[in-house]
Amino acid sequence: xxxxxxxxxxxxxxxxxxxxxxxxxxxxxxxxxxxxxxxxxxxxxxxxxxxxxxxxxxxxxxxxxxxxxxxxxxxxxxxxxxxxxxxxxxxxxxxxxxxxxxxxxxxxxxxxxxxxxxxxxxxxxxxxxxxxxxxxxxxxxxxxxxxxxxxxxxxxxxxxxxxxxxxxxx
Amino acid sequence: xxxxxxxxxxxxxxxxxxxxxxxxxxxxxxxxxxxxxxxxxxxxxxxxxxxxxxxxxxxxxxxxxxxxxxxxxxxxxxxxxxxxxxxxxxxxxxxxxxxxxxxxxxxxxxxxxxxxxxxxxxxxxxxxxxxxxxxxxxxxxxxxxxxxxxxxxxxxxxxxxxxxxxxxxx
Numbered sequence: 174x175x176x177x178x179x180x181x182x183x184x185x186x187x188x189x190x191x192x193x194x195x196x197x198x199x200x201x202x203x204x205x206x207x208x209x210x211x212x213x214x215x216x217x218x219x220x221x222x223x224x225x226x227x228x229x230x231x232x233x234x235x236x237x238x239x240x241x242x243x244x245x246x247x248x249x250x251x252x253x254x255x256x257x258x259x260x261x262x263x264x265x266x267x268x269x270x271x272x273x274x275x276x277x278x279x280x281x282x283x284x285x286x287x288x289x290x291x292x293x294x295x296x297x298x299x300x301x302x303x304x305x306x307x308x309x310x311x312x313x314x315x316x317x318x319x320x321x322x323x324x325x326x327x328x329x330x331x332x333x334x335x336x337x338x339x340x341x342x343x
Numbered sequence: 344x345x346x347x348x349x350x351x352x353x354x355x356x357x358x359x360x361x362x363x364x365x366x367x368x369x370x371x372x373x374x375x376x377x378x379x380x381x382x383x384x385x386x387x388x389x390x391x392x393x394x395x396x397x398x399x400x401x402x403x404x405x406x407x408x409x410x411x412x413x414x415x416x417x418x419x420x421x422x423x424x425x426x427x428x429x430x431x432x433x434x435x436x437x438x439x440x441x442x443x444x445x446x447x448x449x450x451x452x453x454x455x456x457x458x459x460x461x462x463x464x465x466x467x468x469x470x471x472x473x474x475x476x477x478x479x480x481x482x483x484x485x486x487x488x489x490x491x492x493x494x495x496x497x498x499x500x501x502x503x504x505x506x507x508x509x510x511x512x513x
Contacts, residue, residue, distance in 0.1 A: 186356065186508055218508050241445050252445065267507045275411050275422065277509065331501040337437045338356055338388050339447065340510060 180281070181342035182225040183233060183291075184268045186218040188336040189243060193261045195321050196328035206328075209319035214258030215242065216331065217299075220268035221283040221291045230291065233343050234298040238306075242337060254306040260299055262320040263327050264292050289323045296320045350451070351512035352395040353403060353461075354438045356388040358506040359413060363431045365491050366498035376498075379489035384428030385412065386501065387469075390438035391453040391461045400461065403513050404468040408476075412507060424476040430469055432490035433497050434462050459493045466490045 192212050200206030217237060241250040243258055253260060266288070270277035283291070300318040307316050321327050362382050370376030387407060411420040413428055423430060436458070440447035453461070470488045477486050491497050 184510070186510070218506075236442065239445050240442060240447065242447065250446075263506075265506070265508050267509050270509055272406065272410060272511055275409050276420075277410065277412065326505045327503075329501070329503050329506055331499070331503075333497075333499050333501075335496040336388075336433075336435070336499055338435050339437050339440055340354070340356070341442055 180222065180224075182222050182229050183343040184220045184222070185233070185237060185341045185343070186265070186268060187237065187240075187242060187339040187341065188216045188218075188331065188333060190214060190216055190261070190331055190333045190336075192330075192332040194330040195261060195263060195319070197322045197325070199326070209261070209321075211259035211261045211317060211319050212315060213256070214260055214316075215253045216261045216263060218263045218265035218268060219292065219295060220265050221288050222269055222281045223283050225283055225287075225291055227291065227294055229343055230295055230298055234295065234302055236343075237341065238299065238302050240339075240341075242339060244335075244337075254303065257303070257306055257316045259316050260303060260318045262296055262299060262318065263329065264288075264321055264323045264325075265327065285324065292323050350392065350394075352392050352399050353513040354390045354392070355403070355407060355511045355513070356435070356438060357407065357410075357412060357509040357511065358386045358388075358501065358503065360384060360386055360431070360501055360503045360506075362502040364500040365431060365433060365489070367492045367495070369496070379431070379491075381429035381431045381487060381489050382485060383426070384430055384486075385423045386431045386433060388433045388435035388438060389462065389465060390435050391458050392439055392451045393453050395453055395457075395461055397461065397464055399513055400465050400468055404465065404472055406513070407511065408469065408472050410509075410511075412509060414505075414507075424473065427473070427476055427486045429486050430473060430488045432466055432469060432488065433499065434458075434491055434493045434495075435497065455494065462493045
């Protein structure tokens with residue numbers, strides 16, 4: 174979806190899941206590790222590049238949540254909004270890497286502060302759109318948006334009936 | 344790694360795992376479903392585009408297996424060959440998709456027969472390189488290459504301490 178002739182401002186990777194569980198806070202001697210989880214739905218891994226601004230977010234969210242990537246029992250495809258399914262958003266800066274020899278370089282990735290700001294707004298917009306869709310269908314039981322903690326190690330357990338991995342640049 | 348100025352001939356997506364289990368044959372009333380699994384190592388999702396030939400495979404395999412993406416307890420990064428870790432290869436044609444409106448299109452994906460041929464050779468080369476590396480290090484316990492069945496639904500269970508998702512085009 175990135176406009177032709179310009180480098181992407183954001184990269185997303187999508188996987189379908191039956192269940193996914195993500196650590197949002199590491200455990201230590203005082204506190205147990207904390208996790209979020211979703212059942213049937215879509216995992217969105219997201220990375221922003223230098224130059225990305227909030228302007229791109231509404232189109233990103235609308236595109237990702239409306240893409241027909243989810244399989245119905247009939248074999249027909251539908252979107253996560255229409256399913257409706259849940260969404261797990263995982264910040265994934267490594268997606269912006271480029272191989273140089275044996276090492277990965279991340280020169281094009283956005284700075285941490287700007288990245289966190291974009292990530293937070295991206296999560297909010299996804300929540301807003303999914304909640305609006307649930308309102309329309311009236312099927313709200315356990316459909317939810319969960320998300321990882323920006324900058325953390327993303328300890329993930331994914332269970333899928335076919336990840337159907339898709340790459341979408343913006 | 345794709346040469347500048349030309350469209351990619353292959354797309355790979357890499358994720359680090361502690362354990363991964365993939366269905367290689369669906370169950371039915373007569374036979375149980377069959378699975379392969381690996382412990383610590385790397386999952387390689389792979390997709391070939393039109394125009395890809397066996398010529399690109401040695402460089403692909405060498406690049407992917409030598410990239411320093413695996414974390415040592417010290418925090419230092421190393422390759423799956425040096426770790427040594429296992430490799431799970433998953434054919435993933437959806438990686439070649441392009442969003443057009445709400446649907447994905449796969450016009451650039453290679454044909455099934457050529458894709459299967461490239462996939463099979465890719466798997467063999469990975470096996471050969473990993474086995475050679477294990478010979479060198481002498482640490483062979485349970486280090487292995489496993490792979491999904493081309494054209495199947497890829498029923499996957501992934502457990503990771505941080506997927507560190509990387510996209511590498513060739």
